[in-house]
Amino acid sequence: MLILRRRAGETILIGEDVKITVMDVYEGGVRLAIDAPKSIPVLRSELLLAAKANQDAAAKETERPDELLGLLGSVPEDKKQKL
Secondary structure (H helix, E strand, O other): OOOOOOOOOOEEEEOOOEEEEEEEEEOOEEEEEEEOOOOOOOOOHHHHHHHHHHHHHHHHOOOOHHHHHHHHOOOOHHHOOOO
């Protein structure tokens, strides 16, 4: 891990394609501007963790539509949509 100290307005380059600029430094935080190609995803780590948790929860759900309808209880035939 590389640890750098930067001031507001200073930039860090990662390879030739990614540029990170310190926009503002304040007590308890820092604002960064990230310039990267659209092909490189830039996500906050907490969003990535939340997406992973959602995928894991969805994988635990039943995959059979008829089982899902069974969980709904008694649904009249005319109210069921074809899945």
